[in-house]
Amino acid sequence: MAEPSDLPCDADGMCMVCKQKALESDTITCKTCVTPWHATCLTAPPKALVDVAQWDCPDCSGVSQPAAKPAADAGGLVEKIRAIESDASLTDQEKAKRRQQLLGGAGGGGTDEQKQRTNEGGGVLEILGDKFNCSICMQLLERPVSTPCGHNFCLKCFQKWVGQQQKKTCAICRKAIPPKMAMEPRINSVMVMAIRMAKLSQSGFSVGTLKVHHFIHNQDRPDKAFTTERAQKSGKANACSGKIFVTIPLDFFGPITAENDPGRNLGVMVGETWEDRMECRQWGAHFPHVAGISGQSDHGAQSVALSGGYEDDEDCGDWFLYTGSGGRDLSGNKRTAKNQSFDQKFTKQNEALRVSCREGYPVRVVRSHKEKRSSYAPQAGVRYDGIYRIEKCWRKAGIQGFKVCRYLFVRCDNEPAPWTSDNQGDRPRPPPNVPELKHATDTTERKGSPAWDYDEEKGQWTWKKPPPESRRTPGDGDVGKISKKRKLPSRNGYVKEKLLKEFMCLICRKVMVLPLTTPCAHNFCKACLEGAFAGQSFVKQRTCEGRRTLRAQKNVMKCPSCTNDLSDFLQNPQVNRELMNVIESLQKEEEALEAKDAEEVVDSESDDESNRDKATEGNIPAENDEKVVVDDSAAH
């Protein structure tokens, strides 16, 4: 890292040192990472104009960051990039190509070499060595986002890079970046898991020890849904949400652990994802199926949902600013509304959140894919992101002018967040700087010590005071009937299962081959995604017969996971090679383990293999599991 006194300009061209908009004439750009810096605020600005063109920022010059560089290899990479950049005989395109080859992007020559390297026993370790580094900051990818051209960057680096470019292009290959992705990059959670697995495997741990994300399907949708005719007709829209699978009361605080999950004996894990709010409710992470806050004004708030319902929300992942409820005109039988028409007050759910703030209670947080403005939202469905604490709350004038209640949430969970490539949970972190606090009124902070806090001895977050006693009866129980008990798969089956769960193509339901990352951050096999649109591809380019045809064609090219328009992406989709390399390496490791197991267990012959496959299969939802089953007897 650079010295604290040396900071670049942010995405808006604002100098992070003097907090002023840096004049263009005062801005110099690093030749390695292309970040703009405010020259007048640098401790050691370049002396002559000649130096400006060849200038390296404090982050890239290596002088002020001795420990941060992972390996000599990466350092050499910087040297090579510099050599390419300063070669006057090359055009920009050629430079891009060279750099691309160097960084292991597409480019024929590099591929064989890479493959050979991964084959030669270095395995995932080799990949970590130089393939997993963001080519902007040269550090291990953190909060990775993937471009349609198949390249990966840290979220922050990507935003920095895109922010200071007129024409949005990839930092490696200069291919255009779709405006939507430039505006709202979303973290590629499959890449996150790939990095975590690679790290584990590098440090000698089995991937099997990793807690993986789940996508819960609708297997046992409810006992008492669809009570009216209209509700039956329109499917889930008006259905009640059905049976609760966990044995917690509605006012239960904190993480949902294995003892409250008799069906699976797992508890609700960070990263677990459900199709919608109804399903999320069934697993107890957040009970209200419309409201964003679960809580009681005289007791506290247990959970919140971030779904983009309030434009004042600001999401930075590990912390975020949440807006209270109310202040809207819901006349005309509406459930939500965009426009505010009066001030919010600290009453009802808003007061419940304030109680949780004062007491330092743990608050469960779920994020919905509907939150479009956040990079941390899941690509689909509703995801449990773990425990946060409300460090402060206040009121201020909202974007629409009326007062809103505001809450500063800071993450404090023992499991890593779904966006970090780190394998560890949170450590206490200093409170973030919140500029709007200057205009805050009615500010409340925690009084006394928090109920949920970090225990230095145990090295984890835990209740420091007894949790508030429930005043409600537990959920309707009868949970045992819902999920079948399953036996624990064998060691390799377990690893295999995790690889499949994390890297499954949602079209062929197998581990991805030649993975593509769409601009909407979904991952599929190249062949599967292209196959899904076979015969329809590229018509858009050829025909110029009129808008109707064009529109009709466009409508068909939708992402199978989220209906995002993929027609541009599909014209030239590029494999995410970094992702591919890890998947292949992990699979190879798994195969090697399996072969070893087979050698060790000579006596248990052929049925061993088939059993293992069954165990794996049983945990992957079959396609028709999603079908909603209406229980006739329950409707009467």
Place this chain on the structure above:
DNA sequence: GGGCCCGCAGGG
């Protein structure tokens, strides 16, 4: 993609 409108759960 935006507006409409509904059932439903839970707070008070």
Place this chain on the structure above:
DNA sequence: CCCTGCGGGCCC
């Protein structure tokens, strides 16, 4: 009992 609500399917 009434009020509220960061859903969700459908229709355009």
